[in-house]
Amino acid sequence: MESKNLVMDNSGQQLLNETKVDSYFEIFINFLNEFLKWWYIQMPIWHIRMMKRIVLVLDDNLSFSLLFRNFFLPWHRDRSIMGYIVGIISKLVYLPIALSIISTAIAVYTLFFFFWLLLPPSILVFIIRSFWI
């Protein structure tokens, strides 16, 4: 089978012996570039996903959204007046506790997130300051 489609042009082909050898300074710059991309782009995205996962795990383990969705459902589906009253009261007591746990987790992780962002410059400042002093 032969065809005439174009997959790529011939421009830019280099011979093996023409390849440029990177100096150690260039390698260091590349490393720095890669490190900063990792620290400030990849990892913050990962932290946001991690925060979402922590909220999901807490929500599931504390049955928060399940209870919230079924707020008016009677206690153990016992459709008597007592069932409705017990169901609503128990949820009114429990849901704020669960919410506060989830909120605390979000707040702590947000703090950690900012700490993460500030860590490299603060270390640099710390090192420079030690030189200065």
Place this chain on the structure above:
Amino acid sequence: MAIDYGWQNRTILGYHSKDSDRYGVISNKFPILTKELEAMFLITRNHYFTISTPQISNVITNFLRYQKFNDKKRAIANILVVPGIVVALGYILRLFDLFTSIPIIESFLASSIADLLFGFSILSVIILWHDYYKDKSHPTKLPRTELIPQKELEEIKNIGFQFNRYSHLDTIKYITDPTLNVVCQNVDKNKFSVYSTFISLLQIPTIEEILKRADIQVDAQELRDNQINNETLPTYPATTLRSILIYALEEALLTESKEVRPEHLFLALCKVFPVLQKFIQFNNSSLDVLREIVRYNARLRIKRGSTNIFNPNVPYYKKGGVAESWVYGYTFILSHFSKDLTKEVAKTRDVFGIGHDQSLEALVSTLGKVNNKNALLIGEAGTGKSSLIYGVAQRINRGDVPIQIKDKRIIQLDINALIAHSSKPDQNMEELVTKAMTELSRAGDVILFIDEIQELMPTKAEQSGHSIAGIMLPYILNSNFPIVGTVNNSDYKKYFYTNESLRQSFTNIEVEEVSLDDALYILETKINSLESNFNCYITFPALIAAVELAHRYVKDRKLPSSAVQTIESACSWAQANNLEILTADNVAKSVSIQKKINVTAISTEETTDLMKLEENIRKRVIGQDEAVFSIVDALRRARTDVRNPNKPIGAYLFMGPTGVGKTHIAKVVCEEFFGEDHKMIRIDMSEYQEIDSIDKFLGSSENPNSVSLIDQIKRNPNTVVLFDEIEKANPQILDLFLQIFDEGRLTSNMGETVDFTNAIIICTSNIGSKILLDTLQKSQSLWEEAKSRALIELNHSLRPELLNRFDKVIVFQPHNIENLTKITILLLNDLSKRLTEKGFIIKWNDQIPMLIANKAQIPGMGARPIRRYIQDNIEGKIAKEILEGNLKSGDSITIKESWIM
């Protein structure tokens, strides 16, 4: 049926010649392109991958320099971490004023040097963390390869590549550092050595593990013996790396890996170089097996990563949480005889419903219906019906279900626990079932699962005598909660097919036997638990053998259950024999022992036995060479596995007058091939003249104590089955033979299927005997004419569709005086053997056998009169002499001519 690993039509390899601007598909042979103006590319369903010369040359030139830089950077970072930790410890202890009495430490900690060390130490930790993360997860992940539709493959063949429909990806981005390291270490002066690369790869622990799993032994001697050297694996210009890496990429894509790892490079070399293919075949393995192991490892990596609930890259299965039960209805009574499958499934990481994608979809959509949401999973034992409901539970946990069944619980009713609970004092089954059903109705979030639902039918409540099914029926018919049941085909016919209302209240979902490759995948998911349970290492050839042998020899259960049973039995056998590694041979031995069928590879000793089989049988069967040759031929085909595995080993019809050795040959074949202690199954077809006798043939539930053919073949599937005088059987019973001869199986009245594929079927018939005898009495030279006339009579007596299914119809020639003399010698030898055991020696001269044959022969009666004659005239006389005390142990007896005259 061979295992289809599914490598086909997922990737297409192509080449591009820039000289002539031509494109082509690489199919059977795997070329290594050396010219810079020739390039290779790979196409998947949605992507095309390329690799260019500059990319390769850049890697060769700079990769090791980057590696060196990283090594140095890590060494410095490691050194800086240590003083940093000491300083950090000092900072902490200083908070407790522990150094006030040691001014040197106090002043050091207050100095800028300590701060500097601490700062650099934290920086080092960050750098090491970054490097660890980079090593652990490759930055770019390969996309999953989907099957390329046939239409697109045709288009590529007819029109050519249409690159605008694919997105372009650079191969180089998916190659891991360890792979590039192996490649670069083996490039010298722009020359790439395949041999040294192969040797380097063999030393990588992952590849050592793969070879161990494949049961392949590698040492220097093995390599030399298989001519793996610098000549067979030569050195190429470095430009060839483009081809090699594209092949490695293909292996990575096929084995579901997310990046190109050293094992993929290893597979690529094995695929491209014939000498390595031969080496793998020499070790009784194949590229398919190696690939499957690599795919298994890739799946294992994903599975291991998925065990951490805080890994955002894997799905999270909801468990419901601490207050889950608040929103669910009470099921206090039901909980005594049920279990929550959704909770059980959440605890495990196993994959359920493998090979049943369509049935799983059908079940989920049935459960999501507004009306008629009950489902009945119908399938043979072992097909994985229960696994389907576990699969649904897994999807509910994942949230991957329609809104109607979101957050539902699947509760499995335990019928035995219900019976046990109802037998307690003060308990009434009828009341229990009614209360449990009411609870379920109120709960509103339950899917009721009843495994083996047919067990409900005969189980009756003690007090009222009503069956549980009867009590539950109104709830089943009008339930507001879905009910899922499982039942096998015969019980479905028995209980559901006849009950219109019950049948109408369920949607039937057929659960078929899974394919061999899905069964293999299921076994792969069980490797870890089997290895830890039985303390033995399971090789992949053992797994493959378990699947193939189970499919072929375990007929009472279907895949995957039969394969799971087979591998478990083999593991148990290996444990009992103190074997640390389970190989394919071990599995074959275990199956041979269990099924009493020799499925192991043929040994040299056995080969000699098989070659001598004809000679041995001919020594014991006189004058019927055609029949002996046909049967021995079939047996050799069977043992070497070149026969059709879905039919009996052989099906023969022996015709001829009485006493010509039709039954005798069956007995001799059974003893010679299956062993002396092996019993032949003999069915006298004259007992099956009436159609009512079919129950005796196929078994009957009304008379469970009678032993039917089905029972005999179930107990002893590896034997000779002799159907004597088939012409006397009822024609409708003979119709059953069509299924046996065609499909190698027979279904009993109770719906059980028994396997005849390891049996030799011999039918005998006396049709045409009179013609044979009458014609031959006139002249011995009329044999061919007599034979033709006998066969014509046979065609008139039996239906052609039956006759057509015999492998061979053999007409036995009546014995002449020569044959009868030889038979007499055999019978006398037999008598001699028996007397020797008693301590007597019997002798006779050369004339005696001929005299006996002449004296005893009755035309048309064959060899039987000779046996009777020896009994009456020789055995009788010897017995009399013993009783009269004339013969004592050790005495010699000579057969006198006067005894015969």
